[in-house]
Amino acid sequence: MSKVTVVGAGNVGATCANVLAFNEVADEVVMLDVKEGVSEGKAMDMMQTAQLLGFDTTVVGCTNDYAQTANSDVVVITSGIPRKPGMTREELIGVNAGIVKSVAENILKYSPNAILVVISNPMDTMTYLSLKALGLPKNRIIGMGGALDSSRFKYFLSQALGCNANEVEGMVIGGHGDTTMIPLTRFATYKGMPVTNFISEEKLNEVAAATMVGGATLTKLLGTSAWYAPGAAGAFVVESILHDQKKMIPCSVYLEGEYGESDICIGVPVILGKNGIEKIVELDLNADEKAKFAASAKAVHGTNAALKEVGAL
Ligand SMILES: NC(=O)C1=CN([C@@H]2O[C@H](COP(=O)(O)OP(=O)(O)OC[C@H]3O[C@@H](n4cnc5c(N)ncnc54)[C@H](O)[C@@H]3O)[C@@H](O)[C@H]2O)C=CC1
Numbered sequence: 532m533s534k535v536t537v538v539g540a541g542n543v544g545a546t547c548a549n550v551l552a553f554n555e556v557a558d559e560v561v562m563l564d565v566k567e568g569v570s571e572g573k574a575m576d577m578m579q580t581a582q583l584l585g586f587d588t589t590v591v592g593c594t595n596d597y598a599q600t601a602n603s604d605v606v607v608i609t610s611g612i613p614r615k616p617g618m619t620r621e622e623l624i625g626v627n628a629g630i631v632k633s634v635a636e637n638i639l640k641y642s643p644n645a646i647l648v649v650i651s652n653p654m655d656t657m658t659y660l661s662l663k664a665l666g667l668p669k670n671r672i673i674g675m676g677g678a679l680d681s682s683r684f685k686y687f688l689s690q691a692l693g694c695n696a697n698e699v700e701g702m703v704i705g706g707h708g709d710t711t712m713i714p715l716t717r718f719a720t721y722k723g724m725p726v727t728n729f730i731s732e733e734k735l736n737e738v739a740a741a742t743m744v745g746g747a748t749l750t751k752l753l754g755t756s757a758w759y760a761p762g763a764a765g766a767f768v769v770e771s772i773l774h775d776q777k778k779m780i781p782c783s784v785y786l787e788g789e790y791g792e793s794d795i796c797i798g799v800p801v802i803l804g805k806n807g808i809e810k811i812v813e814l815d816l817n818a819d820e821k822a823k824f825a826a827s828a829k830a831v832h833g834t835n836a837a838l839k840e841v842g843a844l
């Protein structure tokens with residue numbers, strides 16, 4: 532029996548739960564929210580699609596009842612507020628730090644062996660906070676951002692190339708912020724060939740820029756931040772863990788010297804399997820990429836420092 536809990540049954544959490552159920556990633560998916568009846572209602576709505584879509588996963592909803600989350604294998608944390616147009620993700624720290632910390636502590640009481648996937652923003656800092664507050668081994672705390680940013684990168688690349696996004700490879704590392712993301716254009720390929728064989732350097736820079744502000748662009752269009760790709764990216768990360776797929780996915784993980792950084796959670800490629808982070812993959816970055824990574828880490832360190840100011844650490 533595999534069990535996944537999704538905390539926060541809002542836009543991202545409910546979408547994530549829906550993808551987990553539709554793809555039968557787990558036997559049971561529990562959604563928990565503080566809003567009375569919302570998780571229960573969304574779970575019932577999803578269960579009423581089971582025979583239409585043909586899945587066997589059981590989806591359960593509950594209002595702040597952590598006993599129902601007991602013995603989860605993986606827990607996805609999406610609780611907290613999303614940004615509005617014109618805001619940065621970092622501005623959410625004051626509200627979200629308290630929510631994420633209390634949720635993570637409650638989860639651990641009932642699922643002491645769970646692997647945590649943190650989605651709430653500012654995600655790298657919320658991942659760092661969860662790690663510091665819970666004191667769990669670093670392989671069990673994973674921030675989701677790079678899976679989404681890389682999917683957006685591949686989307687924008689496919690638009691520029693005029694091709695199928697499934698035939699494009701690319702990764703985004705660094706912080707999950709409008710100015711801290713690093714789309715690795717040098718490593719991007721179309722059917723194994725460098726994308727620079729097909730598009731100009733200028734076009735590639737436009738793709739990278741669009742990727743970095745991908746979340747902000749959608750927030751402006753929607754009035755709140757995105758959820759379809761974020762929810763699906765959360766489920767993608769959960770699936771690699773729960774099914775021991777050992778996929779290489781950029782995730783926000785605790786570094787102890789890798790990429791020249793320490794005491795930080797930031798996006799780097801990792802192998803995700805049944806133990807959570809099974810390996811951190813060290814890419815051979817060039818001088819420009821190294822400088823961008825160092826600048827990104829400096830910014831994330833700055834946001835982490837605010838955890839003390841808001842009394843979360
Ligand atoms: N890391 C990433 O790539 C992404 C992160 N996000 C972040 O995910 C978070 C959620 O976004 P949305 O789902 O769009 O927001 P939303 O407002 O639709 O849903 C958030 C849910 O959290 C619930 N919640 C608040 N406090 C809670 C608590 N203590 N316990 C349980 N539930 C609680 C709310 O009642 C609400 O239903 C935001 O912080 C957003 O910035 C969103 C997209 C991508």
Ligand SMILES: O=C([O-])CC(=O)C(=O)O
Nearest residue numbers: 614620746747750756757
């Ligand atoms: O843009 C936001 O605030 C939500 C998010 O992290 C994303 O969609 O990448």
